[in-house]
Amino acid sequence: MRALVVRGGWEGHQPVAATELFLPFLTASGFEVRVSGSTAVYSDRSVMAETDLIVQCVTMSSIEHDEVAGLRAAVAAGTGFTGWHGGIADSFRASSDYLQLVGGQFATHPGKEPGARCGDETDNFLPHRYELTELGREHPITAGLGDFELTTEQYWVLHDDLNDVLATTTHPVQPWHPWRRPIVSPAVWTRQWGDGRVVVSTPGHSLDVLREENVRTVVERGMLWAARTASAS
Template structure:
């Protein structure tokens, strides 16, 4: 099995350090790992046709039409595609075709009460609950849990299969008038390929949380090319 790790974009999500956390796991599961610092590799048809799993951590940034076409073609043909947080759910904002592929897009992360804000990234750190929606190989045996980090508000379509959700409550300082439920973890079948998105992962400590790490690692194995997609 061959895995392609694509990392880059906004450095605030520490794409190198974050993906490095999972390289030993991939190696231990028998993957031959190739690392690219640019999504331009998606345009290389020979590389993509031999790749069983793509792990992407590229926040914002941009992607060429050729690279995007290569990514979409590979997933349709059975290459798995997975990632976490902004590295997959806030990538390539200008590309509607990428958004269609992934099925969900970061919109915002609501913050603390304004008087409690100090002007740094922790203004957007809230304690919230992750609630699992049912049994799945990625989430089996895990119980609902709490995180203190960015709580992603996600715009999404109905083709995703939601494995976990979170609820954004109504607060006096926010303009919405009823609680909003957002997906936290979802899968998506696209052609012969499997996609897994895990929205927590802003910082290394979140990725090292046992629940998040378990979901990300299981997601890699579940998304990887199956025999039926070979």
């Protein structure tokens, strides 16, 4: 099995350090791992044809038309595609083809009460809960896990119903926010794209979140589940 780790984009999500956390797991799981600091690899048909799993950590940034076309074609042919937080759910905002592939786009992360803000990233660190769906309690990625809580960025995600949602998080009504009813966002989901599997987990802003037992379990199981299956080989 061959895994391709693609990392870059906004440095605030520490793409190198974050992906390094999972390289030993991939190797121990039997993957031959290739690391790329550019999405240009997506346009290399020979590399993509032999790749069983893509792990992407590229926040924001941009992607060329032939690169996203290569990524979509590889996933449709059976290559798994996965990642966490902004590295997959806030990538390539200007590419509608990429957004359709992934099935969810970061919109915002609500913040603290204005008087409690200090002007750094912690202004958006809120205590919140992740709740497994009925599907999530049975799915191989999340089976055996319970609902859990984190204090970090809580992603508000725009999404569609092709996703199979394994866990959700709810944004409550607060007097300093303009919405007037609770908003439920998908937090972990899978998506079938042709013969390929897509897995997205929205927690993962920082290394401490990625090391949290539930988050790390979801990411690692997601890698194994997304990887090319025998039926797609």
